[in-house]
Amino acid sequence: MSTEALLLDAALRTWNANLDRASKLFEGLSEEHLQQEIAPGKNRLIYLWGHLTAVNDALLPLWGFGPRLHPELDEVFIKHPDRAKPTPSAAELKQNWQEINAALNPAIFKLTPAEWTDRHTAVSPEDFLREPHRNRFNVLLSRTNHLAYHLGQAIGRS
């Protein structure tokens, strides 16, 4: 493998490891368990799961893979804090989570290292000339970290 392929491989492994960990955690919790808060007065576990689902869904257009599958999740899990809107059931959320990840994961393995360092769709070609770090790969790493961060919040309380 070339150096760039090895660098990319490590990042995709870390992404997948976190995604698997999140799936194992959230998919294994009951409807009641998902209603628990991570700390008194803080987000419920179902809110964290829905939030991560909405963020993954937004990666589809951001990385140029296609339109969002569940943009309606943003209303509940991105634009408003927990408890402001009714949340979907655990079964529904699980279906969304699996559907979105099944759309993401074949696509990310098809991109070449050069495509990963190309701009994502939220940055204009002009801005990208000045800020070449605003590329797909940077998003992959920050979303992997975002997953790990919320896993840290969820675990111990789940």
Added chain:
Amino acid sequence: MSTEALLLDAALRTWNANLDRASKLFEGLSEEHLQQEIAPGKNRLIYLWGHLTAVNDALLPLWGFGPRLHPELDEVFIKHPDRAKPTPSAAELKQNWQEINAALNPAIFKLTPAEWTDRHTAVSPEDFLREPHRNRFNVLLSRTNHLAYHLGQAIGRS
């Protein structure tokens, strides 16, 4: 920048962003505050900070940068659970944290992409032939995630 330099740049940015976030969080807490638990019966904040400090210290030999600066931290923060051993003071831990990160951070910016995809010192040359993903870069990404995970645990309770 070459593709491999761009991939590496993104990873170093993410590492530094997490490290800064951890410094801002832990260095800003009082001695009393650091004694608080992240949840009832769970680790105290000082334990998380000491744990992250010990893990960073271990990166020095793992990446081939030199000997550890504070191997004594392992006894308290790696080998035993929280409260099994007396913890250093916040001032002492802050000094260790800063000293270790000051040793790590110039060194990581000197490695080339090819050196990042080379083996780390905990894997033998023979094993590395079979498992080329056991490289320095893989450790960089997993330690960045480890930081994000514990930041998630700490924030909200700090």
